[in-house]
Amino acid sequence: MAGGKQTARQKMINLMYLVFIAMLALNMSKEVLRAFGVMEERLTEANAASTERNEAFLQNLATKASEQPEQYAAVKQKADQVNSLGNDLTTYLEGLKGQMMKQLYDPAKNDPTDTTALKVLKDYEVQDQSDFLDGLLFKGDNLSDEGQVFIAKMDAYREGVVSLIGGDYPEIGAEINKKFSTSDVKNKDNKTQGWLQFNYELSPFIASKTKMSQIQSDVKTTETEILSKMLGSQQEAAMSFTQYNTLLEQSKSAFYANEAFDGGIVLGRKDPNTKPNRVELTLDGRPLTASQYTIENGKVKLNISAGAAGDHKIEGNLIFLQDGTQVEIPVDVTFATIAKPNAAVIAADKMNVVYRGVENPMTVSIPGIADNKVSASASNGTWTKVTGSKYNFTPSKGATVIFTANGILPDGQKISTPAEFRIKDIPRPVGSIRGETGEGACVRMQ
Structure with missing residues (x-):
C-alpha cells in the first residue's frame, strides 16, 4: 500500500480501516x-x-x-x-x-x-x-x-x-x-x-x-x-502517668499504738486542666460556700476552720460535664480535730475526794477521743454536764462513789473506765484571830 499507485478499491479499504480504528478508539x-x-x-x-x-x-x-x-x-x-x-x-x-x-x-x-x-x-x-x-x-x-x-x-x-x-x-x-x-x-x-x-x-x-x-x-x-x-x-x-501522684487511702484518720494499719497506696490523677464545673459539698451537714474553697492545680482546696475537737465529715459531689451530660463524683471523707494542748494536768494521786453537800466541778476526758464521743456517769448523787468535758457532781449518801467514763474510739470500738472517789463531809469551820485558832487552853484576859 505504501508503494505504487493505489486503486480506488484499495483507497476505499484503507479508509474503512482508518474508520474502524477510530471507532475502536x-x-x-x-x-x-x-x-x-x-x-x-x-x-x-x-x-x-x-x-x-x-x-x-x-x-x-x-x-x-x-x-x-x-x-x-x-x-x-x-x-x-x-x-x-x-x-x-x-x-x-x-x-x-x-x-x-x-x-x-x-x-x-x-x-x-x-x-x-x-x-x-x-x-x-x-x-x-x-x-x-x-x-x-x-x-x-x-x-x-x-x-x-x-x-x-x-x-x-x-x-x-x-x-x-x-x-x-x-x-x-x-x-x-x-x-x-x-x-x-x-x-x-x-x-x-x-x-x-x-x-x-x-x-x-x-x-x-x-x-x-x-x-x-x-x-x-x-x-x-x-x-x-x-x-x-x-x-x-x-x-499520662506524669499527671498522677500517690495517695494514702485508710479506713480512719488515726490509729493506736501496735494496732494493725490497713492503709493502701493508690494512684490519684492530678491534672491542672481538670476542673469540676460545679462543687456541692457540706461540712457536718452545712453547705460550703464559694469562699470556703478554691479550685487550683487540679484539686478543690478547702479554706475552712478545723472546728471543735471531734470527727468532722465532708460529703457531697464534684460535678463535671462530659459530652453535655453531668457526671457526679461522690465525696465522703472524714477528718479528726483534737484539742490543742494549752495546760498541764496536775493531780494528787491519793486525793480522789468529793465533798458532800456542795457541787463538785469535775473534768472527764479520754486521751485520743473527742469530747463529743465521751460520756460519764456516777454511781450515786447528782451528775450534771456543763459543757464539753466539764461536769458538776453533788454526792448523796455513802462513803464512796464510782465515776465511769465511756468513750467511742474512731474505729467504733467502745471503752469504759471506772474511777473510785471518796465522799467526805465538808470540814467544820474554825475561827482565828491574828492567825491563832481557838484550839488549846483558854487564855485569861487580864
Whole structure:
C-alpha cells in the first residue's frame, strides 16, 4: 500500500480501516469516560459522609472545649482553623464543578420538567469535551486569571495547614506537601509542564470533574486525620502517668499504738486542666460556700476552720460535664480535730475526794477521743454536764462513789473506765484571830 499507485478499491479499504480504528478508539474512550463517571459518583458520596463525620467531630470538640476550656480550647481553635482552610478550597472547587455542570444542564435555561435534559448529567459518554475548562483556566500557553486563582487556593491550603500542624505532626505535613503540591511536573515526554496544564488542559469534562472531587476527598481525609491526631494527643497527655501522684487511702484518720494499719497506696490523677464545673459539698451537714474553697492545680482546696475537737465529715459531689451530660463524683471523707494542748494536768494521786453537800466541778476526758464521743456517769448523787468535758457532781449518801467514763474510739470500738472517789463531809469551820485558832487552853484576859 505504501508503494505504487493505489486503486480506488484499495483507497476505499484503507479508509474503512482508518474508520474502524477510530471507532475502536472511540469505544475505548466511552468506557474510560463511564469509569471516570462512576468514580466521581463514589467520591462525591464519600465526601458527603466525610463532611458529616468531621462536622460531628468538631461539634463534639466544641462541647469538650466549653466543658474543659483549659484542656480543649487551644485544640478546638486549631481544629477550626484547619476546617476553615479546607472549606475555602473545597467550596472553590465545588463552584468550578457547578459552572461545568451548567454547560450540560442549566436550570435557568432548561425546563425543570424536561426529564430528558436531566439525563445528560449522568450520560458520561458525552462528557468528553474540554473547551469550557480550557477557556476558563488557560490563556494561550499561560494561566488565565481563574487559573491563577486555582493555584493560589491550592497553595493557601497547603501552606496554611502545614504551618498550623507541621511542627506537631511532621509526617502529616509531609503528606500534605506531596498531595497538594502545585510544582511543575514531567509529562510522558519527559518535558516540564505546569501542574494545572498537566492535570486539566485538554482533559475530558468528566475526568477534570473527577480530579476536583479527588482533591476535595483528600482535603476531607486530611482534616479527619488531623482532628484525630490532635484529640488523641490531648487525651494521651491527660492520661499520662506524669499527671498522677500517690495517695494514702485508710479506713480512719488515726490509729493506736501496735494496732494493725490497713492503709493502701493508690494512684490519684492530678491534672491542672481538670476542673469540676460545679462543687456541692457540706461540712457536718452545712453547705460550703464559694469562699470556703478554691479550685487550683487540679484539686478543690478547702479554706475552712478545723472546728471543735471531734470527727468532722465532708460529703457531697464534684460535678463535671462530659459530652453535655453531668457526671457526679461522690465525696465522703472524714477528718479528726483534737484539742490543742494549752495546760498541764496536775493531780494528787491519793486525793480522789468529793465533798458532800456542795457541787463538785469535775473534768472527764479520754486521751485520743473527742469530747463529743465521751460520756460519764456516777454511781450515786447528782451528775450534771456543763459543757464539753466539764461536769458538776453533788454526792448523796455513802462513803464512796464510782465515776465511769465511756468513750467511742474512731474505729467504733467502745471503752469504759471506772474511777473510785471518796465522799467526805465538808470540814467544820474554825475561827482565828491574828492567825491563832481557838484550839488549846483558854487564855485569861487580864
